[in-house]
Amino acid sequence: VTSLPPPSKKKLGLVIDLDTCVGCHACAVGCKQWNSGGIAGPVTDEQPYGKDPSGVWFNRVHSYELAPTDACAGSAATAAQPAQTLHFPRSCLHCETPACVTVCPTGASYKRAEDGIVLVDEDKCIGCKLCSWACPYGAREYSEVEGVMKKCTLCVDRIYNENLPEAEREPACVQVCPTRARHFGDLGDPESKVSKLVAERGGVALMPELGYAPVNRYLPPRPRRVGQDDDATSTAAAPTTGGIAAWLGRLVKR
Amino acid sequence: MANRDYLRWAQGFGFVGSDAPIVLQLYSETLQKFRLAAQGHGAVKPPEAHRERVATYFDPLPIWYEPFEHAQIASVAHADPEAIRGEPVEPRAVDGESVHPSTGSGRTEPQAVEDAFPLSAITQRPMFMYHAWGSQNAWLRQIATRNWLYLHPDTGTKYGIADEDWIDVTSHHGTITVQAKYASNMQPDTVWSWNAIGKRRGAWKLAKDAPEGTQGFLLNHLISDVTPKRDSANADPVTGQAAWFDLRVRIAKTAHAGESAPQFAPLPYGEADERPLRYGVQFRNRNHRSKAES
Secondary structure (H helix, E strand, O other): OOOOOOOOOOOEEEEEEOOOOOOOOHHHHHHHHHHHOOOOOOOOEEOOOOOOOEEOOOEEEEEEEEOOEOOEOOOOOEOOEOOEEEEEEEEOOOOOOOHHHHOOOOOOEEEOOOOOOEEEOOOOOOOOOHHHHHOOOOOOEEEOOOOEEEOOOOOHHHHOOOOOOHHHOOOHHHHHOOOOOEEEEEOOOOOOHHHHHHHHHOOEOOOHHHOOOOOOEEEOOOOOOOOOOOOHHHHHOOOOOOHHHHHHHHHHHO | OOOHHHHHHHHHHOOOOOOOOOOOOOOOHHHHHHHHHHOOOOOOOOOHHHHHHHHHHOOOOOOOOOOHHHHHHHHHHHHOHHHHOOOOOOOEOOOOOEOOOOOOOOOOOOOOHHHOOOEEEEEOOOHHHHHHOOOOOOOHHHHOOOOOEEEOHHHHHHOOOOOOOEEEEEOOOOEEEEEEEEOOOOOOOEEEEOOOOOOOOOHHHOOOOOHHHHOOOOHHHHOOOEOOOOOOEOEOOOOOOEOHHHOEEEEEEOOOOOOOEOOOOOOOOOOOOOOOEOOOHHHOOOOOOOOOOO
């Protein structure tokens, strides 16, 4: 019942590298810290020192264990993959056709025409939670304490904030990531750094078949390649062929 | 300058802070001085009781030897069956004075001596714990309120332990009760956990039923401050660094499921305010009003 604006040329969003994310939750905590003092605060917590603490997080990290797989021969040959841990940071994907907006009965949930950011106007929100039911990505965060729906704002109060040095006009999660696994930019511009990164690394949208056209992209973990040393000791051993540059090159590429 | 091209390249890449030559001392004259003193040279000599240890381990060249706890466990297990059952023992410090009693409960039956302690047990920090180093707050508690003992599923199968079973972990020093969790991405002969999440009840004014106190645990209770033979500090002989990673354990399903052990009387600090936290509400526009307040 809330209309979407005409599709914007500019599509601001995040590109998250699952190959280099180490699951440290710095993005989640940094997000909570910035947004506590920003336009979307307070980011509330219940039972903070009790048995079952819970709270509002615009960004959450889920960790999964990947089972080891055997080597695969053929044209798309892959090496045997060891058991791995995959860390998956989850936040609003700022969809191009977000169901959370069209389902909103009051107009509180809206998509910005100029850059595609999906926001909640808390003064119009009645806390009916229809948007959290509609979002298939679980990106909405209801604050029982405040009685309103909250969500990732893509740090709209940072990215245009002229009180911040230009280099800091990025979402807090991007700024704080110690492995630089998070990138921010205009995914509507095929020439932008983030678009080129997505093209180069085969970035994917989450559940595109649902038709909400998420803007954020995830870069898949790089599989271990055929012929690559399959244990750490041989990579750490002294170089034998190709010299130290080749040896270090292998280490860096891992 | 030795290795100049590499150093310049590495400095450009940010691997090293400067391209100054890196000198690795393979032969350590400092260690050799200690060894010579222990062998009787010079005016200053190590105390008699430590001379053999200094002469053996202060080798000027890199050497490898089996960690003391690994090497000594079998002989101790033979000589002192009480010790491998984890019965309360009075470990003696190097100087012969009595130190703290063991936390061992003696619940586990003895096994064949050769596989009395078949696993290494180590502590590490998961990435998210780096945020919690020396601190605790309501946000970090929502990432983790308790720890687990991680083990490879094959190790679980071998010892009859299912994912999330409660188990007794026994070292030559004592027994603790913890909850196990499967993790395929680790060595089958090693179990690990992280310390610092486990808390004595009442610590940091957490609720009495907070998981930090009921399910969290410290591996430290298994680590003796002296070696199994009680002939020296359980520490690296050169640096004095505590030998936490030398710990050897065995694991078995426990009858005491549901709570970690040992447990101690709660600290008398009272409990923190349990009202919701609303950090930042004061920064909101004056016209904004929480629905909860209206």
